[in-house]
Amino acid sequence: MNRREKIIQIVKQVSGKPTVPDADESLFESGYLDSFALTDMVSALEKEFQVQVPDSDLTPRKFESVERIENYLESRT
Amino acid sequence: MAFLNAPGAYLPGRIVGNQPMADALGVTPEWIYGVSGIEERRYAEAGETVASMAVAAARDCLARAGMKANEIGMVLVASGSSERRFPGPAATVASGLGLAGAAALDLPMASAGSLFALSLASHLTEKYRNVLVIGAEKMSAIVRHEPLDRNVDILFGDGAGACVVSAGAGKARIIDSLIETDGAFAEDLKLEFGQPLDMNGRSVIMQASRKVPRAILALLRRNNVDPADVEVFLMHQANQNLIDRVARGIGVSPSKFYSNIAHYGNTSSASMLIAAAEWWAASGGPKPGVPICFAAFGAGFQWGAVLASGV
Numbered sequence: 001m002n003r004r005e006k007i008i009q010i011v012k013q014v015s016g017k018p019t020v021p022d023a024d025e026s027l028f029e030s031g032y033l034d035s036f037a038l039t040d041m042v043s044a045l046e047k048e049f050q051v052q053v054p055d056s057d058l059t060p061r062k063f064e065s066v067e068r069i070e071n072y073l074e075s076r077t
Numbered sequence: 078m079a080f081l082n083a084p085g086a087y088l089p090g091r092i093v094g095n096q097p098m099a100d101a102l103g104v105t106p107e108w109i110y111g112v113s114g115i116e117e118r119r120y121a122e123a124g125e126t127v128a129s130m131a132v133a134a135a136r137d138c139l140a141r142a143g144m145k146a147n148e149i150g151m152v153l154v155a156s157g158s159s160e161r162r163f164p165g166p167a168a169t170v171a172s173g174l175g176l177a178g179a180a181a182l183d184l185p186m187a188s189a190g191s192l193f194a195l196s197l198a199s200h201l202t203e204k205y206r207n208v209l210v211i212g213a214e215k216m217s218a219i220v221r222h223e224p225l226d227r228n229v230d231i232l233f234g235d236g237a238g239a240c241v242v243s244a245g246a247g248k249a250r251i252i253d254s255l256i257e258t259d260g261a262f263a264e265d266l267k268l269e270f271g272q273p274l275d276m277n278g279r280s281v282i283m284q285a286s287r288k289v290p291r292a293i294l295a296l297l298r299r300n301n302v303d304p305a306d307v308e309v310f311l312m313h314q315a316n317q318n319l320i321d322r323v324a325r326g327i328g329v330s331p332s333k334f335y336s337n338i339a340h341y342g343n344t345s346s347a348s349m350l351i352a353a354a355e356w357w358a359a360s361g362g363p364k365p366g367v368p369i370c371f372a373a374f375g376a377g378f379q380w381g382a383v384l385a386s387g388v
Binding site (some may be wrong): 022028034036038039042055056059060071 | 106112259261276278280281282283284286287288318319322
């Protein structure tokens with residue numbers, strides 16, 4: 001499973017939605033994530049990809065879409 | 078050493094349920110409850126002000142503590158909703174209590190204001206002996222500002238809480254406090270003059286979900302207190318879902334976190350002391366040697382915790 005597939009799996013787990021979001025689709029506007037699910041998703045990403053997201057990076061915009069999440073994780077490796 | 082006395086509170090009489098809020102905002106009462114845990118909130122009457130509610134809460138706490146106003150050496154008033162630039166409500170509150178000459182200081186802070194004031198007071202008692210800490214808010218005047226925002230307006234209510242922090246004696250000794258600020262997030266929760274409250278709720282929840290549990294755990298660990306041994310956590314009543322999340326974050330049951338948000342909504346800087354007053358009156362207050370912990374998070378972002386123990 002590649003990075004994008006792992007991200008999508010986490011989004012589906014956290015959101016409880018079986019559908020797959022488009023890579024550039026806003027996870028907020030499309031109802032995948034509310035404020036609390038967003039926080040859960042970041043925790044799951046940290047665990048899965050073994051990265052520590054510092055508070056300064058903990059902004060909704062960085063995690064708004066699968067593509068943005070992928071870019072952020074790329075920047076951390 | 079600094080000690081807490083029995084806190085007091087004032088809640089205005091006008092109860093506003095979720096139905097009228099839902100009608101005005103195009104949502105359902107069930108949605109409001111689901112996203113916030115709030116069933117109703119109190120709104121001040123037109124003639125009530127931040128200062129008048131603060132005075133009412135102060136009188137309640139003085140009565141509960143068995144103290145007289147003339148024993149107060151300093152007044153600290155936290156409010157993010159005061160009606161004018163200056164003077165802030167502290168001077169009016171001191172005057173309302175008949176305290177001519179006592180130092181009165183405003184903390185123009187929102188939700189974490191009374192926590193910061195408690196921490197500050199614990200360092201001021203040696204000089205001022207009895208420091209009156211008040212959090213008072215008239216949030217209804219802000220959230221009814223057009224344009225209405227369903228993610229903001231449902232949350233807030235009015236009220237005031239108060240507590241006297243004393244040198245030498247009281248019902249609970251303040252053991253330690255931890256207060257922190259990160260201004261990098263100042264734009265994510267703000268109230269500009271003449272504007273509606275501007276809140277990036279996602280940012281607030283993300284940051285609070287991390288910072289509050291971390292602050293509580295750091296404070297407890299450096300004082301060798303296990304979270305399970307804390308009798309009650311008296312936290313700013315921002316959102317029931319956030320309170321539950323913070324409880325899980327420090328590894329205790331949400332039932333250890335006192336909650337009255339269902340009835341009052343988020344009363345910003347007032348909420349923590351209102352919760353403290355209710356818990357104190359219902360339980361009889363802290364038991365000797367048993368810790369209690371205050372916590373808050375708010376605009377700035379500013380957050381922290383205060384640890385006390387019954388005497």
